[in-house]
Amino acid sequence: MSLHHASEVREPLMHLSKRSAIHPAKAWAIRLAAIVLGLAVCGLVAFLLIEKIQEKPEKIWDFYNAFIKGSFSTSRKFWKFLKNLAILLGIALALTPAFRMRFWNTGAEGQTLMGVLGAIAVDFYWGEALPEPLLLALMLLAALLCGGIWALIPALCKAKWNTNETLFTLMMNYVATFVVSYFLVIWVPNGSSSLPKMKTGKLPSVGGNDYLLIILVVLILTVGLYIYLNYSKHGYEINVVGESVRTAQYVGINVRKVIIRTMLLSGMLCGLTGYLIAAGLDQTVTTNSVGGQGFTAIMVSWLGKFNPLAMIVTSGLIQLLNQGAAQISQDFNVSGALPDVITGIILFFIIGSEFFINYQIHFRGGKHAVQAGGEAVK
Amino acid sequence: MNIWLNFLIDSLAFGATFIYGSTGEILTEKAGHLNLGIPGIMCMGGAGGVMMLNLIGKSSLPPVLIVVLGILSALLMSGLMGLIYSFMTVTLRANQNVTGLALTTFGVGLMKVIMSKMNATVYLVGPKMLYRWPFAYRQDSLQCLGVLFFLAIVVAIAASWVLFRTKVGLHLRAVGENPATADAVGINVNRYKYAATIIGSSIAGLGGFYYIIDYMASQEAYLSLEAFGWLSIALVIFALWRPHMTIIGSTVFGFLFSCSSYITNIDWIHVTMATKPLLKMLPYVVTVLVLIISSIRNKRENQPPSSLGLSYFREDR
Numbered sequence: 157m158s159l160h161h162a163s164e165v166r167e168p169l170m171h172l173s174k175r176s177a178i179h180p181a182k183a184w185a186i187r188l189a190a191i192v193l194g195l196a197v198c199g200l201v202a203f204l205l206i207e208k209i210q211e212k213p214e215k216i217w218d219f220y221n222a223f224i225k226g227s228f229s230t231s232r233k234f235w236k237f238l239k240n241l242a243i244l245l246g247i248a249l250a251l252t253p254a255f256r257m258r259f260w261n262t263g264a265e266g267q268t269l270m271g272v273l274g275a276i277a278v279d280f281y282w283g284e285a286l287p288e289p290l291l292l293a294l295m296l297l298a299a300l301l302c303g304g305i306w307a308l309i310p311a312l313c314k315a316k317w318n319t320n321e322t323l324f325t326l327m328m329n330y331v332a333t334f335v336v337s338y339f340l341v342i343w344v345p346n347g348s349s350s351l352p353k354m355k356t357g358k359l360p361s362v363g364g365n366d367y368l369l370i371i372l373v374v375l376i377l378t379v380g381l382y383i384y385l386n387y388s389k390h391g392y393e394i395n396v397v398g399e400s401v402r403t404a405q406y407v408g409i410n411v412r413k414v415i416i417r418t419m420l421l422s423g424m425l426c427g428l429t430g431y432l433i434a435a436g437l438d439q440t441v442t443t444n445s446v447g448g449q450g451f452t453a454i455m456v457s458w459l460g461k462f463n464p465l466a467m468i469v470t471s472g473l474i475q476l477l478n479q480g481a482a483q484i485s486q487d488f489n490v491s492g493a494l495p496d497v498i499t500g501i502i503l504f505f506i507i508g509s510e511f512f513i514n515y516q517i518h519f520r521g522g523k524h525a526v527q528a529g530g531e532a533v534k
Numbered sequence: 535m536n537i538w539l540n541f542l543i544d545s546l547a548f549g550a551t552f553i554y555g556s557t558g559e560i561l562t563e564k565a566g567h568l569n570l571g572i573p574g575i576m577c578m579g580g581a582g583g584v585m586m587l588n589l590i591g592k593s594s595l596p597p598v599l600i601v602v603l604g605i606l607s608a609l610l611m612s613g614l615m616g617l618i619y620s621f622m623t624v625t626l627r628a629n630q631n632v633t634g635l636a637l638t639t640f641g642v643g644l645m646k647v648i649m650s651k652m653n654a655t656v657y658l659v660g661p662k663m664l665y666r667w668p669f670a671y672r673q674d675s676l677q678c679l680g681v682l683f684f685l686a687i688v689v690a691i692a693a694s695w696v697l698f699r700t701k702v703g704l705h706l707r708a709v710g711e712n713p714a715t716a717d718a719v720g721i722n723v724n725r726y727k728y729a730a731t732i733i734g735s736s737i738a739g740l741g742g743f744y745y746i747i748d749y750m751a752s753q754e755a756y757l758s759l760e761a762f763g764w765l766s767i768a769l770v771i772f773a774l775w776r777p778h779m780t781i782i783g784s785t786v787f788g789f790l791f792s793c794s795s796y797i798t799n800i801d802w803i804h805v806t807m808a809t810k811p812l813l814k815m816l817p818y819v820v821t822v823l824v825l826i827i828s829s830i831r832n833k834r835e836n837q838p839p840s841s842l843g844l845s846y847f848r849e850d851r
Contacts, residue, residue: 319829327818334815341808458632493646500640511626
């Protein structure tokens with residue numbers, strides 16, 4: 157019956173097909189166009205929200221200028237940019253092995269926070285008693301352990317009972333927050349729950365700059381992880397499990413072992429970044445030590461297509477937006493929440509642009525439509 | 535009033551925030567979409583309602599109209615957020631986790647910007663009493679059981695009825711379990727996904743509105759709203775994807791969350807300050823335990839929808 161009517165059915169206005177391959181230059185052109193469009197929408201939103209721009213529309217150029225100014229106008233801002241980039245990249249790198257395995261670890265926030273807590277705990281109890289190098293080493297160990305355990309718990313449940321990992325790791329973030337506030341209440345007897353900066357356990361500054369060591373560590377980590385994921389047997393196993401669990405089982409990969417090992421690695425790398433935050437920057441712990449970067453890192457990793465080298469660019473982009481938007485709220489004297497709005501809008505456009513990279517749209521009557529139809533018949 | 539009864543009613547009232555949030559999230563998840571944008575959507579729902587009240591809060595419109603217009607505005611704003619989410623994840627097939635997180639960043643930020651421009655003497659002082667009808671003039675926790683609280687109960691039960699007792703609900707669950715099969719039997723997968731996400735988001739938005747205008751009824755309420763959005767997502771697991779169960783679950787959550795502040799008022803229980811964070815941790819720990827236990831028991835009806843988090847493209851194989 158449907159055969160009789162086949163010729164009468166009108167071809168839909170649009171038809172989608174998956175692209176098999178796209179030239180990288182074209183892909184980046186699409187992404188760039190998306191960012192430009194996103195910035196245009198940001199300008200529109202800024203016009204609606206900021207009175208100063210409504211009064212003097214020409215100030216809109218100051219608005220766009222602030223994105224450059226926020227990160228590059230002074231050397232202090234530039235170093236801050238590099239430091240924030242490194243921390244965000246560190247967490248995103250930690251997530252990547254798990255993501256390649258299609259294990260949606262949404263718990264980087266908590267894993268990193270536990271790393272910070274572990275390092276600070278060692279510092280708090282033994283900071284005075286131990287020599288500095290030994291203390292720093294012990295802090296690192298504690299951070300790796302805490303981050304690792306926080307990731308291991310959901311991984312074990314996933315491997316044994318196939319517990320939903322996205323929801324599990326998400327919940328672990330909040331458990332971690334309250335573990336931190338529990339220790340803060342114990343450690344700070346006066347009830348203010350803010351731990352003063354530790355005097356011991358500080359990473360040395362390299363080349364006269366406090367941030368350089370952190371940046372170098374993350375850079376080494378990036379290259380190391382790239383090699384691990386692309387050129388090692390472990391990396392290969394991760395990819396196979398990610399592509400298809402059945403295939404992995406068929407070729408004799410122990411899927412449970414890979415899941416547990418990879419998540420342990422993921423959590424420990426989060427712990428490492430937590431260590432960098434604790435020993436390299438903050439010297440203390442609060443419930444907000446990671447400040448939502450564990451969630452932002454998910455987007456960094458995804459936007460970078462789980463490729464450690466590409467993630468340098470994506471975390472740089474997000475950091476650029478953050479600092480630029482902070483500059484805007486300072487210059488135009490608006491609510492401190494504006495950066496989130498701007499970052500959100502740009503992210504929508506970048507996320508949306510992936511569609512046009514992955515899929516091709518054929519319009520009715522177009523040349524492509526005929527070709528695509530022909531292929532379908534074959 | 536008896537302190538325990540007062541405590542129980544307070545837990546119930548607090549819970550209504552989560553009833554809205556998680557009922558909305560359940561509808562979305564049943565369509566196969568894990569919407570991590572719920573915190574942002576709830577915030578924008580609150581902002582939407584408040585924007586309307588900021589316009590009409592002191593006008594001479596009849597009270598019923600003010601109440602209804604506020605609710606409609608909240609529904610509209612959070613529905614718009616749901617539209618953004620479903621356009622990205624259904625039509626553009628973007629990764630759901632990433633889209634949801636971006637939506638939360640955007641929604642929470644935008645709400646804070648909007649709320650900092652609103653005037654609490656207009657949107658809060660008068661309308662608060664209207665929304666708290668019929669107990670507006672009580673001094674105990676009964677005052678929070680207003681219009682929106684009862685609406686929450688009705689919405690949760692209605693959502694359960696639709697999901698589990700009607701054909702539309704059956705289709706929706708089919709879409710969430712296996713969209714390809716649903717597509718094959720002639721269900722319009724995308725239409726169901728869009729409808730469930732937008733309606734779900736609207737419902738969740740009411741939770742934010744209720745929290746700001748009724749339960750907290752303070753100028754700073756919006757600053758603490760985001761955390762309860764995440765708790766709503768937790769509650770979905772606790773309720774095992776059944777909207778009517780959120781009524782019980784949210785009361786338990788409200789109980790656990792607010793008992794840390796009540797328990798210090800009781801003479802014969804001695805708690806130290808350190809117990810408070812542990813008590814506040816309980817809802818999340820309980821959620822994790824429920825998640826683990828339900829995965830061990832592996833009963834089909836207690837599992838997350840099986841295509842949760844995956845986008846659907848008909849030509850994929």
